[in-house]
Amino acid sequence: MIDPRPLDIVVLAKQVPDTHNVTGDVMTKDGTMNRNALSAIFNPEDLNALEMAVQIRERHGGTVTVITMGPPNAANILRESLWRGAGRVILLTDRRFAGADTLATSFALQKAIEKIGRYDLVMAGRQAIDGDTAQVGPQTAEKLGIPQITYAESVLGIADGRITVERALDSGSEIVRCQMPCLLTVVGSANTPRPPSVRRQMALKLAATPGEYAALQKRWPEFETVEALDAYLGAHDLRIPVWTADDIGATAETIGLAGSPTQVHKINFVVLESGESRTVAPTPEAIAAMVAELIHEYIVG
Template identity: 45%
Template sequence: MDIVVLVKQVPNTTDVKLDKNTGNLIREGLESIMNPDDRNALEFALQIKAEYGGTITMVSMGPPQAVDVLSEAMGMGADKGLLLSDMAFAGADTWATSYTLGKAIEKIERFDLIICGRQAIDGDTAQIGPQVADFLDIPQITYVTDIETVSNKEVIVKRRLEDGHERVASQLPALLTILGGANNPRYPNIGGLLAACEENAPLAAWNAADIGVMVNDVGLAGSLTHVIKTYVPKFKRQGETLEGTTAEVVRQLIQHLGKSEGASACKAVAATCRLMADTKQEGI
């Protein structure tokens, strides 16, 4: 069972700075981590490997320092790492990213499964998995919470829906996207981490020429969507501080809520407001 795991290095911070010209994130000075869902994806891959053998190849697109997530993955037990790194890849939307990843995976000799995280915390788009699957013309199952069985021809997984779950079988090769929290990812092994730092570690870097793409088809130039504006959301709130005794402020609050459109969806609030109104009338 040869598995490709897609992994992304993402910034781990709430202190977000953006490039004024491109609207893209400025990554300098931010701590970078392996995208959390990708860790769950790798954990499943490692469990499958433990049971059925085979190799795990990590593929990541990113700047040179993204090699750290590949090293970390190798510390967890992945066999090989492939970093797609080229100035030309920068600023890619999901279309250009999945094209780049797809072209690279095509060059990998064989795979039975591609596993990736459901989504990355810096974009939350959840698009790369399905788009890579379509690029490679293989079936996809998204929102996977459990992998039940794997055979030469088929994988059976559990997939989360909003109101329950499905058990889905897919022919191989297939692509799965894993929901965060689906399993408990292991910590990397120190020996594995150190081995990944060595010159002869099985890590490779490919640029645009290596995967055979034109620079105009990748990165910002190859993207179909473009960020035209970014802004920090302003909170439009009433910002009213209620004053009085405890009983008074609570009463005011219920009345405000009761008058608000939508907030009256809460039955108790509506009922209490009606009661308050009735009591008032009686008083008059």
């Protein structure tokens, strides 16, 4: 039985540096980091969460709203969210959010979700590839006072205000049923996110935050003024709203660096070295000699 009631879903997404594709020029010789050498991408498991949300909407009706907290250019993943099926997107950006650890991040997300108001499900990727902490989902659920279902692999059904979910654990799997509203964190094996729709990409390519208007107007000189552009975007539902700390009612001591109990004491660029090391040529003779040595030292055999 399909629950006839439409569902309002909020998806939490993050723009992350593409740490899985770190190239040689990211680290400089003096051990500092060249952040510009890393491209910014949509956190992979957040795409799985968005896909799961869009599939639920296709089945049950309702809304999918994507929120991201990040720098102004995180609007890029919001546009991508629109192309991939989100109906509404919101950018949380404010200098005062900077330096937030997972606790401070979850405070800001709680406030933003509460400002959205009605929701049945909050969904996020299991973890972000830049920190791999998997903490923001559960911490946001705790602050919203709703249950959490981590490692969601698939939604088996939604009925009578409850959702049934299969969870993927290292040690097996679990099927749970939970009252809504609740928060799901979604694993990468849950689905294959659909590619951005070309039709939606065409229709929504101008979607922009106010901070992007000037650059957009340069690319589209047919809009003679920023006001004309804004009027056009407004008329076509292409404005990406930006919420600041004040907009969500977050107090200074709960967000950003000030709201973060964890502090970085120090950062090391470690050079690990082996005691004795030797280069072995990739030839049958050299490899055979290495194997003989390992057998001789009782490492193998």
